[in-house]
Amino acid sequence: MTDLDGTPAGARAQESPGQGLDARLVVERGTFRLDVSLTVSPGEVVALLGPNGAGKTTALRALAGLVPLTGGHLRLDGADLGHAPPEARPVGVVFQDYLLFPHLSALDNVAFGPRCRGAGRAEARAQAAEWLARMGLSGHAGVKPRRLSGGQAQRVALARALAVRPRLLLLDEPLAALDARTRLEVRAQLRRHLDGFEAMAVLVTHDPLDAMVLADRLVVVEHGRVVQEGTPSEIARRPRTDYIARLVGLNLYRGRAAGHTVRLADGPALTTSEDLSGPVFVAFPPSAVTLHRDRPTGSSARNLWRCEVAGLETHGDQIRVALTGPLPLTADLTALAAAELGLRPGAVVWAAVKAAQTHAYPA
Template structure:
């Protein structure tokens, strides 16, 4: 594979961006994926346009019921399109049966054959594509070696750890040399410790993959680490897409803001003042006019039990503690009031402030810690 031959190291997102032209839903490529997926199921309607060049890794993010898994199944041919189109490397796949598509799928529960060894699980794909038994097993052995699983070739799935089973499933999908690789929550079944190791390995394999990969996940960290481009789907439609850094810095819906850990508000800017819809004014460093979003992290919020008189912060609001929960090694306070927001503080600070549901506090945020951008 191209990276293994060149350096043997992982590509960063920046390196991958310079290695090939960027793509978006408005610029279909002759090679790669060009799809508009329209699926109607009862009252639900999915209408999502996706394009990707060979080598791209695209992550579909969205809340439960948003339609991301339906989109993945439509790409695989497991759900028929109601309308739209699906082309891969310029060839239409709309009416091609699933087993005849150049598509590899890694399901959330891996779906390994329990009665077959790891080697024969991986060989199953090449056998289905016409390879003889010896040839298929030779290809499977090569893939298991690439995955670091050569020593487990004779093991059946029940003898494999979760991380090993995930890599066998990935090897089985890649052994057919698909032009489209689909991954449905590929790390969801792993414990936290295993997830870190397997995520790093999966990133390396995806960086080496020369065709299109589409990843469905609910985990923003998986998406940020593994994907070149994020496509966020809510209620069956795309609400935002872009690079991981752009999505993280410029969320456009409450769901995305929650994913990336930001307080987000919409309002109208008049210079450095943003009049929040049905809320107070937020002072920012940006000088804008018209509809905007304003975002700032919970860590930017400082809480006081009395109204501060010596604070340099330009933003000050009275709030009430609606709830407290552990968030990593900190306490997250959910605050209600004229500007509902989340604030992060240390356990010691929360204790010193005597925080509890119903407590009245004053929240301050410096203008320099906010970020405003056009809506």
């Protein structure tokens, strides 16, 4: 039995500890400077996550050899690839728009990589047929890209990248071109394929759900720098920047703790359930915020502020309310609750959060 990259199953467990990706990617382009350190172990999927312009795609292109490094290093399984041309790197790439050859069938698109690596036509097409079968696309071998659905094209592009048996698989926003329904299905299929991929994979995305579902570890990049990394659950539970907090749907504040009280630098004090000292973050979900037309009496909430509604928007089956006041925050409530409160921009409400629903952790 073989893994997705063609290596006998179990062989990865015998690889030396030094194998894997070890990179510091330094790229200077005009006024922008990327300086990102990245390590990936065999069998691991790492997602580069960040806002537009953060440097994610530049980092991916540097790994592929499509953008030259200004500094740093790039080692894969101990080999220095910093100056190797793209075609000499054991790397497979799936681009955002797939970049399938429009004049070639699905089979010949997948066979293209093995042919470039020296395989004969018959051998390359046999390998391609095997990869299409793994992707559930045997019946589409003769179909050209324009007749493929978005999900089918994505799987052909993945098969083409894997057909060269890469040690490093790079995925650039692989689901961005799909509609919401197809995205759900293909995300699950891609997760299954990556589960069986025993080399290394780096995924670039701005979609938190793609990152959380597909990756073993997240590396968050902002302004060309790594601002946080960890498992999806670690990132979601302890965000360290406003961007990450918004991404995972949390209100996030930074202040100084003395016991159960956290004093914000430019805002009020918060009461938390944790007993801490020194610089901390405090986070809580919008669902933890309750809104009242009048100041509540007898409430057990230790955190209470008079706020003004700045805006409302539909968020799934909830209404997300943006609030300004002593503490800018967001709250989620049902459409019925929003109607009963008479919420509209400019309306004054009281916002309450119980200490038990906050989470404080060292900054």
